[in-house]
Amino acid sequence: MTGPWMLDELAHAGPEHLDPGFVAGFDRKQGRPDPSEDLALLDGHTVVDLGAGTGRFAMAAAKRFDRVVAVDVSPAMLAVIRSAGLPNVECVQAGFLTYEHRGEPADAVFTRHALHQLPDFWKAIALHRIAGMLRPGGLLRLRDLIYDFQPGETETVLRDWFDQAVTDPEVGYTRDDLAEHVRTEHSTFRWLLEPMLDAAGFEVLDVQFTGRVFGAYTCQKRV
Numbered sequence: 001m002t003g004p005w006m007l008d009e010l011a012h013a014g015p016e017h018l019d020p021g022f023v024a025g026f027d028r029k030q031g032r033p034d035p036s037e038d039l040a041l042l043d044g045h046t047v048v049d050l051g052a053g054t055g056r057f058a059m060a061a062a063k064r065f066d067r068v069v070a071v072d073v074s075p076a077m078l079a080v081i082r083s084a085g086l087p088n089v090e091c092v093q094a095g096f097l098t099y100e101h102r103g104e105p106a107d108a109v110f111t112r113h114a115l116h117q118l119p120d121f122w123k124a125i126a127l128h129r130i131a132g133m134l135r136p137g138g139l140l141r142l143r144d145l146i147y148d149f150q151p152g153e154t155e156t157v158l159r160d161w162f163d164q165a166v167t168d169p170e171v172g173y174t175r176d177d178l179a180e181h182v183r184t185e186h187s188t189f190r191w192l193l194e195p196m197l198d199a200a201g202f203e204v205l206d207v208q209f210t211g212r213v214f215g216a217y218t219c220q221k222r223v
Contacts, residue, residue: 009095010073012117014185017053023076026054029172033112035060038141041218044107048133050096051114055081055089061110062086069106071099096126101133109134112143116187120196123188127200136223140202145187146215157212158182164211190215 016022035057045066049058052070061068070081073095109130149157166172202219
């Protein structure tokens with residue numbers, strides 16, 4: 001996809017994700033998420049990790065998949081993945097809107113806490129593109145900050161969420177961090193996201209929410 005109307009995904013990535021200093025502490029700030037639950041849902045030969053970050057999922061996936069494609073717009077993030085030297089992990093500097101899948105269709109696509117960087121118009125296009133890189137019956141595992149409430153509940157839900165924030169920015173996300181996310185990034189309501197998944201050609205097999213702000217979706221591309 002090219003044209004003067006295209007979104008600049010690098011500009012939407014957040015400057016901190018391009019900063020090697022921030023990237024060095026990224027896993028600690030994220031709480032070092034364990035990818036084993038996600039991997040247990042996926043199988044096949046090829047998996048694409050969109051918004052791969054420092055590669056916690058991609059590196060673990062390398063033990064189960066013949067081919068892992070780690071895609072991220074941040075050179076600093078990809079440098080961490082490359083430093084592991086895993087022969088079946090390919091690093092590609094691209095985003096949801098610019099990654100061009102090569103070779104056999106993927107059996108699975110994984111993305112964690114990255115789709116929210118796109119406004120909803122672009123989310124819908126990104127999901128359509130993800131469906132295009134998957135084989136029929138392939139799986140999308142999507143984790144993100146997604147709002148499971150109605151607009152009239154916003155203040156109550158956000159206040160409860162912010163109250164659970166840490167005070168030390170070195171070990172997690174503070175109230176200011178969460179407020180900045182709501183103010184400047186593009187997390188959406190589930191009742192907007194789910195029709196996008198349907199329109200892209202996915203069936204939602206399972207969905208679980210934590211705290212009304214974190215969603216985990218397992219979706220299958222329709223045959």
